[in-house]
Amino acid sequence: MENNLIKEGKFSYVEAGEGRPIIILHGLMGALSNFDGVFNYFSNKGYKVIIPVLPIYNLPLLKTNVKNLSKFLKDFMEHKKIEKAILIGNSLGGHIALYFSKLNLKNVTGLVLAGSSGLYEKSMGDTYPKRGNYEYIQNKTQEVFYNPEVATKEVVDEVYASVNDRSRVIKTLAIAKSAIRHNMAKDLPSLNVPSCIIWGKQDSVTPPQVAEDFAKLLPDANLYWIDKCGHAPMMEHPEEFNKILESWLKERNL
Template identity: 30%
Template sequence: MKSFKSEGNGIPILFISGLFAGDWIWGDVTSYFSKTEYTIIRLREPLSAYGHKISELREMLIQFLNEFIEDKAIVIGNSLGGLLAMDLASSIPKKVAAIVVSCAPGMGSTNLGIGSPKMGSKEESKKWFGDLREKLFVNQQCVTDEQLDLVSEFFSDRRRFLNMIRLAKEADKYDAKLILPKIKCPILLLWGDQDEVSPIEHWKSSIPLNPQIQLKVIENSGHSPMMEKPKEFWKSVESFIKNVLVHHT
């Protein structure tokens, strides 16, 4: 499928980013993975490019897994992508070996504290996303001005902008506590300790809901630890994957 890019030859790992950023958020993390041990699969665009309902995104990803994954994939998602990883593990367990959920919504409403985005000029859009960068990251410099321009340009398209608004509202109402007990595969919750959008404290209460849940917190990082602390993120993910393979082969 044209929406995905793939490299490597091994155990398939599907990386799903969130509403605002494309596959570039995974660049530093995936550079650590051996391309002979793993097949790295990434969605090219932010989720807002592919639909305005979580159910639409789910069906697109299910279609991909059914058509292109022979056995099972490991699914790793950040923010709304993490919510979709949980959704896939529950909806199509025959295709999901394990999931890594990073900084997902689903434990109550979120408040960015910068107001809602408004369709306007590119300058206004860039200002809003600049404010968002300050909210999402401890280290502001891990997102470049060029990447900020990419995001602003992406959401200058009205359809994508409206998709973002509708998906954000739906994610805000999603109750992860209802879906977590239904998941049968191993689950790693991998969080930045300073995530202000979806604080880890809200998720700690979910651990008793499923004996498969493991929790790992990455220090000095916010809502996207795969960008701020890519090596620590990779080490946590690979350790989790190795453990999964030992116990499920």
């Protein structure tokens, strides 16, 4: 997917399909390819699906935070002349979607959260693999998934490169601290927008209780579980994820 990147000024993104806009926000260690299944499916279902590359490692250190990443999303939507979009976010991407919605609710058609941060931030710092040998990094990466085979060599290689890049490690820690500062618990009740929460029953990074808390605090939310699934349901069970999401979008007429 990264081979098809469109580059326009400070923005890089992939895009396919025509219709109502869906913007996908990847996680802290997430490649665009994590959303291959969602991207390919919904771009053929009457949606324009866009995945911007978030500048997590390109912002100045003092601006490496959830607030500035949500501002980047605002700038990106203005660049693309998108007034309203459905936002889909996994992990940090969900947190960015929530913070963006807090400031720009009129620009959000719907929210889709999968393993989102925003309530339970301790995990972001705790589970970020420290430097070590390849086997250690591989084991830590596999723990994110219910099925360790989802952590392919390509996925592990990306994580390994990140944890051995000093600049990336520093910015990852900055993001983790920012996530704690920008806890969304008090803001969620005011986000009156259709919200779809799709969660892995065996998510060890953002445990099931986090999904239940999101469902309680968001005023217009539906919660769906995927069994035998960890932190990235769109990767582990793409067909089930798409089926749930498509059904929800139809039900909500989005």
